[in-house]
Amino acid sequence: MTDRCTLYHSPLCPFSRQVRVLLFEKAIPHSLIIEKPWERRPEFLRLNPMGDVPVLREADGHVVAHHNAICEYINETTPVPPMLGETPRGRAEIRRLTGLFNTSFYADVVKPLVGERALKVVQGSSQPPSSAMIRAGRENLKGYLSYIGWTAARRPYLGGRAVSMADIAAAAHISLLDYLGEIAWDEHPDAKLWYIKIKSRPSFNSLLQDRLVGIIPATTYADLDF
């Protein structure tokens, strides 16, 4: 089968991870190209002058950039299976949660922890990790895990009765923190049950194969029965 599209992504980018899972959920044939956005490769900058991942290039050369634009585009052009809910209010709740994970959770937790603990290693930064930022990220993480657990205890999936972009977004961020061994799963049993359900989906398998150069994953990372 010919690939319908190519995704330029980075294993360290939680937004790229969401698009990867979505492409599998929609069964869209695709190929993956790992991009190191900080290297500012000229060929990549011609695709996306902003220089950030993810970027989707379709077979006819059409390019879509920015994670939200890409995910909405995939959901519009490949509507089945639905990943945004069935009603305007249902979609609003799913987009609220997706936005929460992609803005607040990312800024408060994922950016400081992944940035300080992983990005600096992978980029070979001469700056040491900021222990103040790591401390703040870890402290913030607890509240979000409680919120995920609280939500997951009340609904089959974060956004409602069916799996949706809300689960994909949350699990994409969580998967990076889990790789780094940042999640105290035993303290968050409801969040753990939810994450086991999501990471066991075939669409998630490709993420669990990722290995970051210079960083060994936590023992639970690829384990579906952790």
Next chain:
Amino acid sequence: MTDRCTLYHSPLCPFSRQVRVLLFEKAIPHSLIIEKPWERRPEFLRLNPMGDVPVLREADGHVVAHHNAICEYINETTPVPPMLGETPRGRAEIRRLTGLFNTSFYADVVKPLVGERALKVVQGSSQPPSSAMIRAGRENLKGYLSYIGWTAARRPYLGGRAVSMADIAAAAHISLLDYLGEIAWDEHPDAKLWYIKIKSRPSFNSLLQDRLVGIIPATTYADLDF
């Protein structure tokens, strides 16, 4: 006419400003309640436990939170006039630009400049503004204004042939920077022509009436012929 909804917003919040403009563009009768999210008012936290603005409450009590969820919800439930384009690729381009302004531009420019120069004043913070953050925000601003000018010189509106969420998002952020006198309009004539076009729309009028306690707006702020 009965209001169809109530918007909880903050004049200092560029995301709230986008929803205000969108409600006017869609001619949706609404009322506005100014919220100071940092005061964490219990009645407001019951509507949105995350505590951030904007929050939309409909006449039947239904609540939608997070700016992207609110804007997509309004665009779905009141599709005319269209503010997201007419085709999936058109919408992807509009959402790309909207995402660019709401994530990168906000983080690189608006958050440091508005946070340091305005939010600290309005909140009565005991911390002085960080001159390093203000400098960085101002430096970053130049590139974005060039990009707006470059785009506006090639299309009638940022997202294409018609006004869209891309213009609303960009202009909402720009309006706050303009209030603070941060825009060297004479150095960015194409961006200036575009902004005159957007701020002259009736939907923008309500923003131009805003006055922040303790901060006098730049002389150009409400002037449509600056």
